[in-house]
Amino acid sequence: MPELPEVESFKRYMDKTSLNKTIKSVEVKNPEILQKVDKHDLKNKLEEHQFQYTRRHGKYLFAYLDNDYWLVLHFGMTGKLIYFKDSDQSPLYDRILIGFKDKTFLAFDDPRKFGKISLVNKMDVFIKEKKLGPDAWEIGLKSFKNLFKSRKGAIKTVLMNQHILAGVGNIYSDEILFQACIHPKTPVNKLKNKKIEDVYTIMKEVLKTALDRNMANQKLPESFLIPNRVENGKCPNSDTKLETIKISGRTAYYCPECQKEPI
DNA sequence: CGTGGCTCCTGGCGGC
DNA sequence: TGCCGCCAGGAGCCAC
Structure with a gap:
């Protein structure tokens, strides 16, 4: 569930709590979440070193170490960071x-163990290897429009595809399409230029609002789809019962009244 | 290129 | 009450 706004919150949390202080110990309790690094190597590369700054690309968080390595965190569905002072408070x-x-x-806390942790030399090489698309927060309108050229998949699938655009997942793609009044199955080649611009603007607003609310520990406005994205939830605009369909194996919520299917 | 299905994992919940 | 089975979903993989 951590999508771009949540990962950005984790980034700021890490900046606030964990930079410029020496790491004393690294305890790997579940080595299966490590990728391309074993626990001894991770321990050796982290201990006696410091995180200097962090970066984010899509749903990945990168923490730069003073020995020129990057710790890479991916939160999967249930991952989060928890900073604490007493060792008996460990999550x-x-x-x-x-x-x-x-x-x-x-602590990297993750009940479902879908999260992944790696250690890499270069952040851009990692992004290339993972074939990540441009970050949804950083991308400009021109590049965004280009993503849709010569494609014809369902818009929800395109928005969620990390190889095309990095950072948007199932939840926020539902929100963006709801606010743009687009049915999630609409093929992207059926969207007019103006509509793609709308998606761009709404995407930025949604991500910004979600981040601001996360930082302030506030819920999203009731006018958003997400607070109503529950079983038997209703559209905040038309009061219609929201419907669900499977798209790319994910459950998409949408309002059948506001988001008409393309003809 | 695109889609659909399966896998990983485990807490939470509906149903019997 | 207790247990079974399904669902949530990010991402990688494979088949068509």
Whole structure:
């Protein structure tokens, strides 16, 4: 579930809590979430070093170390970061626990273990290897329009495809399409230029609102789809019962009244 | 190129 | 009450 706004929140959380202090211990409790690095190597590369700054691309968080390595975090569906001061406060599903010399801790907590952690030399090489598309927050309108050229898949699938656009997942793609009044199955080649511009503007607004609300610990406005994205939920505009369909194996919620199917 | 199906994982919930 | 089975979904893989 962590999509771009959540990962950006984790980034700011890490910036606030975990930079510029020496790592004392690294406890890998579930080595199966490590990718292309084993736990001894991870331990060796982190201990006695410091995180200097972080970056984010799509749903990935990168933390730069003073030895020129990057710790790469992907939160899967249930992953999050938890910073705490007393060792008996460690969360229930901490897969990796980083202890700092100042006796504080940063845990990668992830009940479902869909998260992934790697250690890489170069961030851009990692992004290339993963074939990630441009970041949904950074992308400009021109490049965004280009994503839709010579494609014909369903718009929801395109928005969620990390190889095309990085950062948007199932939940926020539903929100964006709801606000743009587009049926999630609409083939992208059927969208007019103006409509694609709308999607772009709405995408930016939705991501910004979600981030602001996350940072302030506030819920999304009731006028959004997401708070109503539950069984028997109703459209905040038309009061119609929301419908669900499977698209690319994901459950899409949409309003059959506001988001008409393309003819 | 596109889509659909399966897999990984486990807490939570509906149904019997 | 207790247990079975399904669902949630990010991403990778494979078949067509």
